[in-house]
Amino acid sequence: MRRLVIVCVGLAMAGAAQGQVIQRFAPRVGPSSPGALRVDPVALLQSRLLRLEHRVNALQSTIDKTQPTLTFQCTDTAVSRNSVGVVEDCTPYACAPIDGRCRVTAKTSNDCAVGFSWVEGGGCVSNNSGG
Numbered sequence: 001m002r003r004l005v006i007v008c009v010g011l012a013m014a015g016a017a018q019g020q021v022i023q024r025f026a027p028r029v030g031p032s033s034p035g036a037l038r039v040d041p042v043a044l045l046q047s048r049l050l051r052l053e054h055r056v057n058a059l060q061s062t063i064d065k066t067q068p069t070l071t072f073q074c075t076d077t078a079v080s081r082n083s084v085g086v087v088e089d090c091t092p093y094a095c096a097p098i099d100g101r102c103r104v105t106a107k108t109s110n111d112c113a114v115g116f117s118w119v120e121g122g123g124c125v126s127n128n129s130g131g
Helices: 003-016 041-066
Strands: 027-029 037-038 072-076 079-082 085-091 117-118 123-126
Touching: 037 041
Parallel strands: none
Antiparallel strands: 027 037, 072 079, 079 085, 117 123
């Protein structure tokens, strides 16, 4: 989000550097031509930055309210369910009770689903596979 603010400020500065006169933002009489309306580039940038910061904060608040924080729970030794209701079969691995997610590697047969055993290399194979 800060990159968006930096890019917008950079674009505003580039426009001000080209001598553009924008009369709708805090006009100020310039010393070069008496009575002429000129834009104070610093005031213009501060005004734009303040509005952009407000918009960024509003967007972040909306995202925080609408984006669910997923949590996971083992509902069986080889089944993981997240807080949105998505269920995942972890087979041939077991569900990790610490974080509620399916394991993707195994160090012992305890990391494998029921009916599977650990083999060299970190995998789980079926006990019925003959190996």
